[in-house]
Amino acid sequence: MIFKRLELGLLVRFILLLGMMFLTVLYLTQFTWLQVTSGILIMLAQVWELAVYVTRSNNELARFLEAVKQRDFSQRFNEYTTNSSLRQLHHAFNLINDTYKQLHVEQEAQFQYMQTILQMIDTGIIAVNEETGEVEWVNDAFKKILHLPYLKSINTLEPRYPLLYETLLSIKAGDSKLVKLKLQDGQTQLLLSATAFVMQRRPLLLIALKNISATVDATETEAWQKLLRVMTHEIMNSVAPIASLADTLERHLHMAREQQELEPEANPDPELLQDTEEGISIIKKRSEGLLRFAHFYRNLSKSQELMLTTVYVQELFRSINGLMRPQLEEQGVKLDCHVIPPNLTLYGDVNLLEQVLINLILNAKRAVLGRPEPQVILTAAQENGKTVIEVQDNGTGIPEDILESIFIPFFTSHKDGSGIGLSLAKHIMLLHKGTIQVESKEGVGTVFKLVFSI
16 A cells, blocks of 8 residues: 555656656747746655655654664654555564563563562672673662672672682682671671573672671581480480499399498498499489589570570679679689669570570680689670670680580580580570670680670
8 A cells, every 4th residue: 555655646746857857858849048047946845745755754764773782762753644655664663562571571570570689688689790890780788788888899808808808809700708807796607609691791890798607506406405415315224223223222222332331240341332432423423413413504405495584684693793702802803893873684595695694704704714814794784786795704715726615515626625515505595586795815804795685
């Protein structure tokens, strides 16, 4: 239809052009130059109009392609008032525009969807230009983990987290690396994984950063709980018959001694009887101690329910002070307690918290013995919206090479230590959804922090 109408338009314009040429030639021989000039101008105008008529579809196509190049799909092409020969072309342009707009909307929706997912997950994600080190995209979780308000380049991490900076520079696609950093929340273990891709001819490295401290703590606690269950089962199975046998033997020996008193002529060896009795008494006492040990740590390995109440820290410190001060003063150790503000409270199990503080104070007492002016300071305050209790001493400090191992059950650097106190304290803090942190410098002292979320 359009082809025929275009042909008709061309035919009409060609006939009119031939007619004007004929009239111009006729004017040239019979009329004035003014008429001839007018005819020539009219013919030129007809030729120009013919060229515009023939090329207007090309112009429309060029205008459409320019809009596509500029990614402008907002314009509409007239399908009704334009020449009928261009209606179908304009209709096709509008269909393409609508299709591109729909694709753009779908891509934008997918982009927003992915953006929302990446912002909601607790894994930090960062896209880094491998050539320049510039950060092209980073989610909120990455900035939250590192406590950064913004991040434009990984070079800005060098003064604050040099170990993380070196790891980001050295990590390659497909690598996974574990980094231990000291953040505001304490010592943290971060797992980094990387993958590479190219976008608009730019080589990018996509790095995922995951805080696995809580996972490691939970896994470690679960593993030790399993070990404790097995250990306590075996200990109780072994020790219970020994304790029963020792008690029976003690009664038999007691009866034998009574019989000896009634029948002196039997003449049993009194020294042997005494040694046997003392040995059996020692076995009995040791067995009972092992049973108490097994019973206590069997309860520890079970899932415990806290007796949560509002704890007034001032009262908690007063109780600890009354319990521990006499023992510390006997050994020349000074105990100071400070609570800011005085009405500071937290939500927890007061009995378990007392046990944690007692263990920490006893450890501090051991560290300050023999030091000039030995002192243990117990403080409580609010920091960054959290309640923090500190147990500080001016003791010998903890060697750096064992600092990360002190919370492992049964690990101890003292000959008379059991290695249970700090692991128990960590377990109790995990039950309270809190953390226990330690800072120590050899020859200066140690600070243990109990951090409770509001």
